Amino acid sequence: MEESVLRYGTPEELEAKRIAEIKALSYLERLERLMAIIEVSYTLKKAKIIQSKKR
Template sequence: MKNVVLNFGDPKELEAKRIAEIKSLSYLERLERLMALIEVSYTLKTAKIIKAKKR
């Protein structure tokens, strides 16, 4: 895995870099990223429900 580098700069430049990065990915890599986002979203959603039920 690559080292994480914080990006500071103009939002338009950062967005262009992000779009270029995503376009360079294969279909499978894009799908893997989407599934990871869905998994994190679901985990956060269910964590809030569990936390609320414990009170």
């Protein structure tokens, strides 16, 4: 497992670092990250619907 790294800097510097990190990824790695984001988003949306029905 990767060690956590704290990042300090201005928002512009952090954004530039994120963009450079993403550009360094392969197409497959980018796709995997996108699918993970979609899965988390769907799970959160589904959880909110279930929670609101219980009330």
